Amino acid sequence: MGVRFMLGGLLELERDGTLPLPEQIYRGLRAAISAGRVASGDRLPSSRALAASLDVSRNTVNAAYELLAAEGVVTVRSGAAPRVVAFDAPEQDGLSVLAEAEGPGLSRRGLEIAATRRASEGRRVEGRLQPGVPALDCYPVDGWARTLRRAARTLRGGALYYEELAGYAPLRRTLAAYLSRERGLRVRAEQILVTPSTQASLYLLANALADPGDVAWLEDPGYLGARAAFTAAGLAIRAMPVDDQGADPGAMAATPRPRLIYVTPSHQYPLGLRMPLPRRLRLLEVARSAGAVVLEDDYDSEFLFTGRPIAALQGLSSAAQTVYLGTFAKSMMPSLRVAYIVVPPQLVAPLRSVQHNTGAFANVATQAALADFIERGHYRAHLKRIRAVYQQRGDALVEALRAELGNAISVSLPAGGIQLSLRFAPEVDDAAIAADLNGRGYAVSPLSRYTLEAPLSGLVVGFAAATLQDVHGGAAAIADALRRAGVVDKA
Numbered sequence: 076m077g078v079r080f081m082l083g084g085l086l087e088l089e090r091d092g093t094l095p096l097p098e099q100i101y102r103g104l105r106a107a108i109s110a111g112r113v114a115s116g117d118r119l120p121s122s123r124a125l126a127a128s129l130d131v132s133r134n135t136v137n138a139a140y141e142l143l144a145a146e147g148v149v150t151v152r153s154g155a156a157p158r159v160v161a162f163d164a165p166e167q168d169g170l171s172v173l174a175e176a177e178g179p180g181l182s183r184r185g186l187e188i189a190a191t192r193r194a195s196e197g198r199r200v201e202g203r204l205q206p207g208v209p210a211l212d213c214y215p216v217d218g219w220a221r222t223l224r225r226a227a228r229t230l231r232g233g234a235l236y237y238e239e240l241a242g243y244a245p246l247r248r249t250l251a252a253y254l255s256r257e258r259g260l261r262v263r264a265e266q267i268l269v270t271p272s273t274q275a276s277l278y279l280l281a282n283a284l285a286d287p288g289d290v291a292w293l294e295d296p297g298y299l300g301a302r303a304a305f306t307a308a309g310l311a312i313r314a315m316p317v318d319d320q321g322a323d324p325g326a327m328a329a330t331p332r333p334r335l336i337y338v339t340p341s342h343q344y345p346l347g348l349r350m351p352l353p354r355r356l357r358l359l360e361v362a363r364s365a366g367a368v369v370l371e372d373d374y375d376s377e378f379l380f381t382g383r384p385i386a387a388l389q390g391l392s393s394a395a396q397t398v399y400l401g402t403f404a405k406s407m408m409p410s411l412r413v414a415y416i417v418v419p420p421q422l423v424a425p426l427r428s429v430q431h432n433t434g435a436f437a438n439v440a441t442q443a444a445l446a447d448f449i450e451r452g453h454y455r456a457h458l459k460r461i462r463a464v465y466q467q468r469g470d471a472l473v474e475a476l477r478a479e480l481g482n483a484i485s486v487s488l489p490a491g492g493i494q495l496s497l498r499f500a501p502e503v504d505d506a507a508i509a510a511d512l513n514g515r516g517y518a519v520s521p522l523s524r525y526t527l528e529a530p531l532s533g534l535v536v537g538f539a540a541a542t543l544q545d546v547h548g549g550a551a552a553i554a555d556a557l558r559r560a561g562v563v564d565k566a
Contacts, residue, residue: 088129096131097138098180104139108148108159119149119157121506142181156510202518203545206345206494206537209405210468213461218453219407219444226443235439241427242269242415243442249449250401250415258376259386260399262417268430269442271412273374273402275435277304280398280416281335283429284368285310289334294322296525298344298372301337310335314527317343321350324361332365340388341376342492345525345535349490352385359392369397375405377458378491380466395419403445405493406458413437413445465493465539468546472538475550483563484533493539496522497553499532503562509534511556517549 086103088096107113120128122136129136140157143149149157233239241247247264254260270276277300285291287309293301295314305312313333316326321343324336338358340350350358362369371388389399402414414437418426430436448454469489476486476497485498499505505521512519512534522533534553541549557563 086129088131094180097135097142100125100129100131100136100139101142101180104143105148113159115159117159119159121156123506202513202516204536204538204541204549205518206520206535207405208537208540209408209493210461210464210540212540213457213464214408215453215457218457219448222444222448222451222453223440226440226447230440230443239439239442240431240436242267242437243439243446246442246446247415249446253449254387254399254401254417258373258384259390260417261390262399263420266417266420266423267415268418268426269413269415269437270430270435271414271437272404273372273400273414274300274304276400276414276416277301277337277370278307279426279429279433279435280370281305281308281310282433283426284398285334290331291335291337292324292327292330292333292367293337293527294339294343295527295529296345296522296531297337297527298339299525301370301372302527305335305337312527314529316529317346317348319348320354321348322358323354324358327361333362333367335370336362336367337370337372338388339372339374341373341385342378342490344372344374345494345520345522346496347487347489347492347494349382349385355385355388355391359388359396362396363393370400371397372400374400374402375492377406378462378465378493380462380469380489380491382490389417395421398422406454406461407445411441411445413441461539468538468541469495471543472536472541472546472550475547476553479550479554480557480563483557489538494535494537496535497533498522499534499557499562501530501532503532504560505532505534508553508556508560508562511559512549512552515552517552519553 086100086107088099088103090096094102104113104119113119119125119140122133122140126133126136140149140151144151144157147160149159151157244264246269247267250267251262251264254262268276270279281291281304285308289310291305291310291312292315293305293312294317296317297315302312311331313327313330315336316323321340322338327333336358338350340355340358342349359369361367369388369392373387376384376387387399389397396419398419399417400414401417403411404414416426445454466489469492472495473486473488476484486495489495499508505523509519509521519537520535522531522535525535536549536553538546554563
């Protein structure tokens with residue numbers, strides 16, 4: 076039996092035991108909660124604190140916390156320590172029995188997937204200034220409802236069965252024309268596969284285009300969904316630094332050759348940077364030399380506030396080199412569950428088969444409504460309206476932050492999108508700042524949670540759905556949280 080590490084008599088870990096460490100933590104905490112040694116409503120230690128106490132990685136602790144959250148035993152909220160859910164602990168037929176039950180747990184790969192924190196990032200929480208949330212007050216409810224009803228009445232034949240698994244043909248034709256005109260893509264309708272989400276697209280591509288152990292370059296900081304998809308596929312993720320021009324492939328010379336390179340060049344997530352043309356061409360050259368496939372996530376290019384759009388990488392590269400990903404989650408609403416990928420011609424048939432076998436399909440009635448919505452000009456009018464609203468709200472938030480904090484933070488006017496990032500000094504505990512704010516009814520994210528190696532500290536703050544009261548109240552709350560933490564001087 077190996078050395079055991081104990082924490083207040085509640086947890087003991089066996090380093091050479093048969094159970095993975097995350098499952099040992101999970102079972103130990105679950106048993107303590109069901110036995111009443113940890114009370115309903117109590118806060119558990121932060122992942123950082125518990126990892127330090129047990130001498131394990133934060134990912135190990137996060138995996139255990141996510142398992143508890145999946146069972147509804149604790150709530151996990153961005154920037155806040157987990158809290159035990161209030162419940163009446165049953166006798167022997169409830170959690171206590173579960174805690175003592177022996178049986179299969181998650182595989183090591185499953186535990187790694189749970190540790191990516193993607194699950195909590197995707198949950199809608201009650202709070203203001205949440206990143207990634209479009210504006211409900213700008214959603215074209217009546218026009219979209221009419222379009223949906225019309226689509227439901229007109230769909231006939233094979234579209235109601237299994238003939239449109241790769242995507243509703245009229246929507247794919249409409250998208251091909253739109254992407255060619257607006258984003259400079261070289262695309263035919265046959266190259267488009269319609270999926271239920273960007274996450275589904277990434278999972279499909281990571282498993283179809285790479286083998287477990289292959290190297291994937293990921294922006295640092297970068298999108299947690301891509302990290303989750305690559306982890307699920309068993310890929311070896313390497314951090315690609317981000318500078319003021321976006322992802323820097325030149326910093327990867329000493330890194331193993333990648334199979335996949337994931338980038339957000341039009342609006343880097345989460346920093347909001349635009350990759351200039353010379354850097355885009357350099358990235359494509361590095362990918363070509365390595366024999367890598369570039370995954371270009373163009374998640375919100377519809378919201379460009381200033382300057383002219385730069386052609387998508389897909390339109391600049393050889394047809395076989397780049398896969399382009401798009402979504403309607405930000406321009407319309409996440410609940411539509413419609414995204415798409417534009418794949419190289421030689422991959423159309425095999426990726427259609429992979430899509431068929433993995434079931435990554437979008438609702439056909441929704442696709443038909445979207446095709447109609449775009450063809451009738453409603454989508455363009457909607458984008459024009461919300462682009463102006465989002466720019467006004469983003470600029471107002473920056474102005475309010477500057478008025479409250481001056482040079483104490485680094486923040487720029489957003490060039491587009493629906494959220495922005497503000498930077499602190501690297502030594503600032505941004506998770507503690509976010510926890511303070513979220514305890515006041517906000518839903519901001521610490522910048523550090525998006526990083527792999529980059530020593531960044533700050534907040535990622537949504538503005539698309541913000542009212543003027545949210546903007547000024549949020550700026551004042553951020554300033555107050557920083558003062559309470561001693562980051563800036565008190566007024």
